[in-house]
Amino acid sequence: MLNISELTPADQLRKLAVFLEADFSESLGASKLVLDNDNGKGVITNHVIFSGLVVRTYNIKLSEEFIFTKDESQMNPLYFLYCIEGYFYHKFENTDKVNKIGHLQNVILSSATDEQNTIILPANVQISMTAILAMKENMTEDVYHSREGLWKDVFELFEVDGQDTAFQYFGEISPRIAEHTTLLVKNTRTDVIGRLLAESAVLKTISEQIDSYQKSDANTNTTHGLRDDELRKIIDLGDYIKSNIGSKLSVKELSRTAAMGPAKLQSGVQHIFGETVNSLIIRLKMERARELLLNTNNTISEIVYSIGLSSRSYFSKKYKEVYGLLPSDFRKKVCDKEVIFELSYRSKAKKSLTQSDIDKMVSNSRSNNMRHNISGCLVHHEATFFQMIEGSKKDVLELYNSIKSDDRHTNVEIIWKGFTVGRTFEGWHLATVSGGGDLRSQDDPQLFEHINVNEMLDSLKNTSVAADILWKRVSDRMKVAG
Ligand SMILES: Cc1cc2nc3c(=O)[nH]c(=O)nc-3n(C[C@H](O)[C@H](O)[C@H](O)COP(=O)(O)O)c2cc1C
CATH class of the missing domain: 3.30.70.100 (Alpha-Beta Plaits)
Incomplete structure (x- = not known):
């Protein structure tokens, strides 16, 4: 077990690198650990977005279970964790409960003022995740009050000030966050471009995580009653609809494909995509139609047919509902160079x-x-x-x-x-x-x-x-x- 009490993110990573006998490099606001030995393979990066906001990405597979305890009591950071591949465990030192942080789960944590965090990375599991650390103490007044008080709101929302118990939110899986997080994990660059990519993706990740937290908070009384494996089936269903966009898809057929009753399917789709099964199908069909209008010379009738609809007027009506203009007007805009x-x-x-x-x-x-x-x-x-x-x-x-x-x-x-x-x-x-x-x-x-x-x-x-x-x-x- 390794205890990390170093104060700066770069020093923490350097200590980890020494322990794992990994390479370590550092440049302007960013540092990187590259592991390629008997201890495992992979990369961990740190990007200091600005003083008080750091993003750490893990894309690593370790040969043995690795436990490290971090003493961040002086900084008291607010953590936004999101795992796009694999899983790991987290525990506050003062409690016995170990939380498993799973694939696509939204986790927001802040430790109590004098508490240590323990992180357990399992052996032989490919882990791709981001940990964004927001530290109020290190933010300048300008940043804290900038962006219409974004940071002030964030810290108030999670009551980071003067609390003596830790805040923990282990949310349900939120696939929407994955897009920005993937960009962060894939970005192993420590130069200026790397930092720019990280900056934009970090802000998007945090706002998605908070959004997802607030929605779940507002909906605590209306649980969807679905297990994680069922929610995953519903995510897969989105891909199934896309690959079968030319067919006449129905709730009945999708319910059979997902091996799930229609009512459960509706509530799961509502929970994950925020709409009914039918409106999800229509939205995905309209997206495909838009792509075809932009990238091909196919006639509108051909497009209607290729997305599995039979009525051109129904298509135009739905297209207008989704994109605010008729397909023919949209095509004209493309031709008119707008x-x-x-x-x-x-x-x-x-x-x-x-x-x-x-x-x-x-x-x-x-x-x-x-x-x-x-x-x-x-x-x-x-x-x-x-x-x-x-x-x-x-x-x-x-x-x-x-x-x-x-x-x-x-x-x-x-x-x-x-x-x-x-x-x-x-x-x-x-x-x-x-x-x-x-x-x-x-x-x-x-x-x-x-x-x-x-x-x-x-x-x-x-x-x-x-x-x-x-x-x-x-x-x-x-x-x-x-
Ligand atoms: C790397 C590279 C970039 C080029 N970029 C442009 C460009 O942006 N605009 C352009 O008209 N020609 C560009 N060209 C030149 C075209 O290949 C071509 O030679 C030119 O359009 C012919 O113009 P001309 O008939 O007036 O000589 C580029 C060539 C190379 C090798």
Whole structure:
């Protein structure tokens, strides 16, 4: 058993690394433990989002059970725990009760002022989880009262002030939180991009966890009476509906698929998705229709058929209920370029390419892009190009086709393409990240950080959410860098 009483998150992680004989590295506000020996395999990271808010992610499998006790009595943090894979145990030192924190469970804890926490990580279980620690004492007054009093409300909600008993909330599974948490766990980077990704995902995770807590608090008298395995079946049902979207799905059929009576099914779907089975089916059908309207030239009748409906007028009515406009009007907006098509790719620059070749190419591209109302950004770093272009779907795809066959680069590989609303690089016909990949921090103009484009691309592969956050941040920073 290891006792950790170090005060800073980085020192705590360093101690853990020494104990597990793991590698430890630290950079600006972030630290990382990489384990690859007989004790196990995996990564644990810490990101200090700002003073008083730290996120720790675990993506690790240990060969033996590992118990550590943390003395955080001086900091008295509020913990938001969320496990996306595996499970672990938590216990307050003064009580005998050991709580199992399971897959997709929402847990919020704060220790009493003089209490220690014990965490037990089981052997041979892949554990992917996030622990967000909010420490009131370390937050500045500005932060504490910022965002319309967000933090003040958070601490008041969980009564962190002066309590002598611990606060514990072991909530029901909340699958919605997983999206943001997954992004946090996958993000093992400790550079500026890693911190930016973490910052956005942390705030979303906390607000989802609190939201889920408040909803369950308000509903304590209306229990759904479902076991965890039944709730999981209902989550799987969402995927089943998606893969069978072209069929005429009914409550009866779904009830048979989930091996659950219709009443139980309704109450479970209501609990997890917040709507009836029929409205869930309709919403998923409308989502698919929207995708098809955006990405294909299929006629509306073809789309109606492919989502398993037979009446076009019923489809239009439902589509309007969900998205606020008729499918035909939505398609017109896509054609009229109000919806922006975005494409990101990476490629390898040809070795013989000089800086002056690139400057010429950028200048030529800017006038071309201006003519076609295309905006975007080009990163050139260590013989890698990383570009995002945005505009009408037709123009972007035409340009991409010409870029793809350009012999100034090879290995052109799309990272993400799809529709978004509004432009990220409004007014930049082709922005470039200068200085070979240096990004200037918005908070401190003196602070430069180098981005390793290859590493960045690896961590962004096929995740539109991450690519989106990244480009928005790059654009913010470029506005500051001027
Ligand atoms: C990495 C890379 C990025 C490019 N980006 C653009 C661009 O944003 N806009 C553009 O018009 N051409 C871009 N090009 C050049 C096109 O491949 C193509 O040469 C150009 O559109 C042809 O324009 P031109 O007929 O006016 O010479 C890029 C080429 C490379 C290698």
